[in-house]
Amino acid sequence: MTDSVLKLAGVIGAPIAHSRSPRLHRHWLDRYGIDGHYVPLEVRQSDLTEALGMLPRLGFVGLNVTIPHKETVLRLADIVTDRAALIGAANTLIFRKDGKLHADNTDGAGFLASLRQEAPHWVPESGPAAVLGAGGAARAVISALIEAGAPEIRLANRTRTRAEGLRTEFGARITVYDWVQLGPMLEECMTVVNTTALGMTGKPDLRIPFDALSPAALVNDLVYTPLRTHFLTEAAARGCTTVDGLGMLLHQAAPGFERWFGRRPEVDAAARAAALAE
Ligand code: NAP
Numbered sequence: 001m002t003d004s005v006l007k008l009a010g011v012i013g014a015p016i017a018h019s020r021s022p023r024l025h026r027h028w029l030d031r032y033g034i035d036g037h038y039v040p041l042e043v044r045q046s047d048l049t050e051a052l053g054m055l056p057r058l059g060f061v062g063l064n065v066t067i068p069h070k071e072t073v074l075r076l077a078d079i080v081t082d083r084a085a086l087i088g089a090a091n092t093l094i095f096r097k098d099g100k101l102h103a104d105n106t107d108g109a110g111f112l113a114s115l116r117q118e119a120p121h122w123v124p125e126s127g128p129a130a131v132l133g134a135g136g137a138a139r140a141v142i143s144a145l146i147e148a149g150a151p152e153i154r155l156a157n158r159t160r161t162r163a164e165g166l167r168t169e170f171g172a173r174i175t176v177y178d179w180v181q182l183g184p185m186l187e188e189c190m191t192v193v194n195t196t197a198l199g200m201t202g203k204p205d206l207r208i209p210f211d212a213l214s215p216a217a218l219v220n221d222l223v224y225t226p227l228r229t230h231f232l233t234e235a236a237a238r239g240c241t242t243v244d245g246l247g248m249l250l251h252q253a254a255p256g257f258e259r260w261f262g263r264r265p266e267v268d269a270a271a272r273a274a275a276l277a278e
Contacts, residue, residue, distance in 0.1 A: 001120050005035060006037070006059065007035070007036040007037075007059070007061050007260060008036065008037050008038075008039070008058070008059045008060045008061065008251055009025070009033070009036065009037075009038045009039075009060060009061055009062050009063060009064075009256070009257075009260045009261070010022075010038055010039040010041045010060065010063055010064070011038060011039075011040055011041065011056075011063065011064040011065070011066060012041045012042075012043040012048075012051065012063050012064070012065055012066070012069055013042070013043070013065065013066035013067055013068070013069060013254050014042050014043060014044055014045070014067075014068060014069075015042065016040040016041065016042045017040065017042075018064070018266055019040050019066065019274070020249065020275045021038070021040075021064055021253060022039065023274050023275055023277055024039060024249075024250065024271060024274055024275040025038035025253070025257060026254055026269060026274070027275075028087055028257055028261075028263075028265040028271070029140070029261065030259075031265075031270070032263050032265070034261050034262075034263065035276055036260075039040050041055075041058075041063075045068060045069070045072070045237040048069055048072060048073070048076070048131075049076060051212075052073070052101060054074060054159060055095065056099075057093060058096035060095060061094070061095055061259075061260045062092070062093050062094045062095055062097075062256060062259060062260040062267065063092075063093045063262075064091055064092060064253070064256055065090055065091050065092070065093060066091070067252070068100050068257065070089035070091060070136060071088060071089050071136075071183070072104055072186060073090045073093060073103055074088070074090050076101065077090065077093070077101045077102065077103035078100040078102070079096075079100055079102045079103065080103045081102075081103070081104045081105065082108070083104070083105050083108060083143065084103050084104050084105035086105075087105045087107065087108065087136075087139045087140050087141050087143055088136075089105060089136055089139070089140075090103035090104060090105050091104075091105050091106060091252060092104045092105065092106050092256040092259075093105055094259055094260070099226030104255070105140065105251040106251075106253075106254075106255045106256065107137065107248070107252050108140040108141065108143045108144035108147070108174075108249035108252075109142035109144065109251070109252070109255070110247075110248045110249045110250075110253075111140060111141050111144050111193075111220075111222075111246075111251075111266075112144045112147075112148055112207065112250050112251025113247075113251035113254075114220075114243060114247030114248040114250070115217060115218065115220060115247075117247060117251070118243045118247050119218050119241050119243055119268065121241075122150035122191070122218045122241070123190070124145060124149055124150045124190075124191060125148075125149040125150065125151065125269070126188060126190045127151070127188055127190030127191070127217075128151060128152040128153070128154055128188055128189045128190065128191075128201055129145050129150040129152070129153050129154070129190070129191035129192070129193065129219030129231045130153075130154045130156070130185055130186055130191070130192045130193070130194075130233075131145070131153055131155050131156075131193050131195060132152070132156055132157070132182070132191045132193065132194045132195060132196055132206070132208075133157055133194065133195035133196035133197075134155065134157035134159070134162040134163040134195075134227050135162075135195065135196070135197075136168050136233060138155075138157075138166065138195040139166065141193050141195050142155070142166060142174070143170070143243070144172050145193075146158050146170065146171075146173060147189070149231050150173070150191065152173055152174075152175060153170075153173055153174045153175070154174075154175050154185050154189065155167065155174050155175065155176050155177065156176070156177040156178065156185055157179065157196075158179050158181055160176065160178065160179065160207065163176045164176050166188065173258070174250060182208040182209070183208060183209035183210075183211065183212055184212060184218075186208075186210065186212045186213040187212040187213075188214070189213065189214070189217055190214070190216065191217065191218050191220070192217065192218070192219045192220070192235070192240075193220045193221075193222065194206055194220070194221075194222060194223065194229075194231050195222050197223070198223075198231075198249075199221060199223045199226075199229035199230060200225060201221050201225050201226060205229070205230035205231065206221075206230065206231040207211050207227070207230065207234075208231070210234055210235060210238045210240075213235075213238060213272055214240075215238055215240055216240075217235075217240050217241075218240065218241045218242075219231070219232065219235035219236075219241070219242050219243070219247055220238045220242070220243045220245075221242075221243075221244055222245040222246075223244075223256070224240055224244055224245035224246040224248075224249055227232075227244045227245075227246060227269070227276075228244065229244075232244060241253045246272055246275060246276070247267070247272075249275065250271050250272065250275060250276075253265075254267055
């Protein structure tokens, strides 16, 4: 690694043009007057190992990682945090001065921080949580809910076997439900999280009957394009507290910024606006 004062970080993935992370980090760099850059880097699977070897030599101090590299980077890292190992993927890399590659996953912590900031009265221990979806984001959400003390996690996924796989990995606190049983699954739940891609711009809406859900429940959608999904609109009409997916995106980014640029950034309205800017 070079000793240059100008620090470089970025996000690697393919495709990467849609990423909101460069706007967010640019905002934080400007706000704190830090001499650095954060750039989107389109890296193909076949170039990943070479890129991770070369970037620290060009002055990069770390990277965010997105699809399709989040699992592969774990195998290439020298040091993997416990939470990244548990989730089975990394989203934050640090190029250490001793040449070692450090891999972490801040998605679960970002999810919890977002709910705690936007719904300060939320008590995860107060009742079962329902998680819809069993992909990469679900793994982070489930590990965070277990850490936060949710007494039971009810899990439903279109492909049931994938949910059963997570039950095997994460243990007996998880109960698997059929995707067609989403309505009854919500009975007694105090937390409901959509981790599927349904509701994203270009995808069908997530439509589930909320009749059995208590208005005291917290409902969170990980989707953030659009911010106001049909799922959240229906939950709000039921009287539930709702939280969109942008807070998680911002909070998962903050630890990387702090490690690379030396300042814990604030997650506030200005950061939200920066991430949403066109
Ligand atoms: P993933 O690993 O590809 O998983 C996708 C999930 O969506 C799977 O459970 C899949 O079910 C389900 N799904 C897709 N199409 C569906 C359909 N038509 N009907 C029912 N289920 C469907 O993706 P991921 O990384 O977990 O991401 C999932 C979502 O979370 C995306 O919208 C992503 O943008 C969002 N996310 C947000 C944040 C944030 O910071 N806010 C962070 C990470 C992810 P099958 O298993 O049956 O295919």
